[in-house]
Amino acid sequence: MFKDVEHLIRLAAVMAIALVAFVVLRAAIVPHSFGQYGHYRGAAIAEIAARPIGFAGHDACEGCHSDVVDQKKQGKHVVVACEACHGALAKHADDPGSVTPAKLDTAVICARCHEADSAKPKWFPQVLTADHSGGLACDTCHQPHSPKIETQKIETKTKAEGKQ
Amino acid sequence: MEITRRHLLVLLPAAAVGWKFVLAGTPEDAPNYKLSEHWWGMLIDIPKCIGCGSCVRACAQENDVPEGYYRTWVERYHVTDYQLERPQVASPDGGKQGFPPNEIGGKNFFVPKLCNHCADSPCTQVCPVGATFLSPDGVVLVDKTYCLGCRYCIQACPYGCRFLNPKTNTAEKCTLCYHRITKGLTTACCEVCPTGARQLADLKNPKDPIHEFLRTHTVQVLKPQMATGAKVFYDGMDGSVR
Numbered sequence: 591m592f593k594d595v596e597h598l599i600r601l602a603a604v605m606a607i608a609l610v611a612f613v614v615l616r617a618a619i620v621p622h623s624f625g626q627y628g629h630y631r632g633a634a635i636a637e638i639a640a641r642p643i644g645f646a647g648h649d650a651c652e653g654c655h656s657d658v659v660d661q662k663k664q665g666k667h668v669v670v671a672c673e674a675c676h677g678a679l680a681k682h683a684d685d686p687g688s689v690t691p692a693k694l695d696t697a698v699i700c701a702r703c704h705e706a707d708s709a710k711p712k713w714f715p716q717v718l719t720a721d722h723s724g725g726l727a728c729d730t731c732h733q734p735h736s737p738k739i740e741t742q743k744i745e746t747k748t749k750a751e752g753k754q
Numbered sequence: 755m756e757i758t759r760r761h762l763l764v765l766l767p768a769a770a771v772g773w774k775f776v777l778a779g780t781p782e783d784a785p786n787y788k789l790s791e792h793w794w795g796m797l798i799d800i801p802k803c804i805g806c807g808s809c810v811r812a813c814a815q816e817n818d819v820p821e822g823y824y825r826t827w828v829e830r831y832h833v834t835d836y837q838l839e840r841p842q843v844a845s846p847d848g849g850k851q852g853f854p855p856n857e858i859g860g861k862n863f864f865v866p867k868l869c870n871h872c873a874d875s876p877c878t879q880v881c882p883v884g885a886t887f888l889s890p891d892g893v894v895l896v897d898k899t900y901c902l903g904c905r906y907c908i909q910a911c912p913y914g915c916r917f918l919n920p921k922t923n924t925a926e927k928c929t930l931c932y933h934r935i936t937k938g939l940t941t942a943c944c945e946v947c948p949t950g951a952r953q954l955a956d957l958k959n960p961k962d963p964i965h966e967f968l969r970t971h972t973v974q975v976l977k978p979q980m981a982t983g984a985k986v987f988y989d990g991m992d993g994s995v996r
Contacts, residue, residue, distance in 0.1 A: 624884070627789075627887075627889070627890050628887055628888075629884045629887070630884040630885070630886075630887035630897060630900070631884070631897050631899075631900055634887075634895065634897035634899070634900070635789070635889050635895065635932075637897075637899075638895055638897075638929060638932050638933065639932055639933050639936040639937075640933065641932075641933035642933070643816070643933060643934055643937065643939065644815055644816040644942065645812065645815075645816055645934075645939075645942045645945050645946070647939045647940070647945060648945070669948070669949070669950060670948040671945055671946055671948075673812075673945060673946055674808050674812075674945075674946040674947070674948050677815070678812070678815045678816060678942075701852075702806045702807065702808070702852050703804055703806040703808075703948055705852065705855065706855070706857070707805060707853060707855060707856050707857075707862075708856050708857055708858055708859075708862045709805055709830050709831070709832075709853070709856055709862035709863050709864055710804045710805060710864075711801055711802065711803075711804065711863075714804050714949070718855075
C-alpha cells in the first residue's frame with residue numbers, strides 16, 4: 591500500500607510521545623484549582639481572604655470599653671468608630687495586656703477632621719485651629735468622646751458629686 | 755493491601771464522592787461565607803466627605819500599601835463658575851495627611867476614589883495569564899503568585915486604580931478588604947470613615963440599606979460611558995468629576 595511505511599509509524603510514535611508529554615507536563619504545571627471559577631486560580635481567593643486583619647472593628651472595642659461607648663452616646667462622636675482616631679488595634683483586641691494603644695495628641699488628631707476648609711460640607715463643625723485654640727490641645731476644653739462643652743451639665747455633675 | 759476486584763468496586767464510588775469535596779475549594783469552607791451569596795460594591799456619599807484622609811491612612815495600614823502608592827485616595831475639586839470641564843483637582847499624598855487650608859470661592863468638594871470593582875472590568879480582560887479576575891462575589895482581585903508584572907492591567911484601568919508594587923513587582927489594587935468582608939467585617943476605609951461617607955454595600959443582600967438608597971437618591975458611577983459596570987456608586991456627584 592505505502593512505500594516505506596515504517597517512516598510514518600516512527601513519525602506517529604514521535605507525535606504520540608509529544609502529545610503524552612504535553613498532557614503530563616500541563617497537568618503538572620497548571621495549578622489544580624485553575625479554572626475552578628473562571629480563567630484564574632480558584633485557590634487565590636482563599637489565599638487573599640486569609641490575610642490577617644489590622645482593624646478590629648468597633649464591635650470588638652464595645653465588648654470591653656462599654657464606659658466609653660456610653661460616653662460617646664451623649665455626643666455627636668457616637669457615629670465615629672474608635673479606630674478612626676485610635677488607629678488599627680486588632681492586635682490590642684487579641685491581646686489587651688501586652689499591646690496597648692498610644693495616647694493621642696488631640697491637637698493633631700482633631701484638626702484632621704475639624705480644620706476649616708471651603709471644600710468641607712457646611713454642616714460639618716470646623717474651626718481655624720490657630721484662631722480657635724491658639725495651639726492648645728483640644729482636650730484642654732473638650733472631652734474627645736463627647737466633645738460638646740455643656741457648662742450647665744458640668745456644673746450639675748460637680749454638684750451631684752459634691753453631695754455624695 | 756492487595757486490591758481485589760471486589761475492593762475496587764467499592765473504592766471507586768467512594769473516591770468519586772470524596773473527589774467532589776477536594777474540588778470544592780476552600781473559600782466555600784469559610785464559616786458562614788458563601789461566594790454565591792454576595793455581590794460587593796460601595797457607596798460614596800460625596801456631600802458627607804470631609805477630606806480628613808482617614809480612609810487613605812487606614813487602607814495603607816490595613817493592607818501594607820507602600821509609601822507613595824494608594825489603593826484609595828481623596829481628591830479635592832475646585833470648580834469656578836461654569837468651568838465644569840476644567841476643574842482644578844488636588845490630591846497631595848493621596849490626601850493621606852489631609853489637605854492644606856483652602857479658603858477660596860467657587861465650588862469646592864472632596865471625592866474619594868478607589869477601585870470600582872467593575873462587573874465588566876477592562877483590567878481583568880487584558881491580563882495575559884489569568885492573574886487578575888472578578889471573583890464570584892464581585893470583587894476584582896490580583897493573584898500575586900501568578901502576576902508577571904507586565905502592567906497591561908495598569909494601563910487598562912480607566913480609573914487609575916492600579917499600580918505596580920515596587921517590592922513584589924506585581925500589580926496591586928484595592929481588594930475591597932477581601933480578608934475583612936469575608937469575615938463579616940466592613941472594609942478598613944468604611945470602618946474609620948467618621949461621617950459615613952463611605953459604605954460597603956452587598957448588592958445581593960436584600961436587607962442591605964443600599965437598595966433603598968439607590969432608589970431614593972441621584973446616584974452616578976464614574977465614567978459611565980466606559981460601560982465598565984462599575985459598582986462604586988457616588989451620591990451627589992458634580993458633573994466636573996472625572
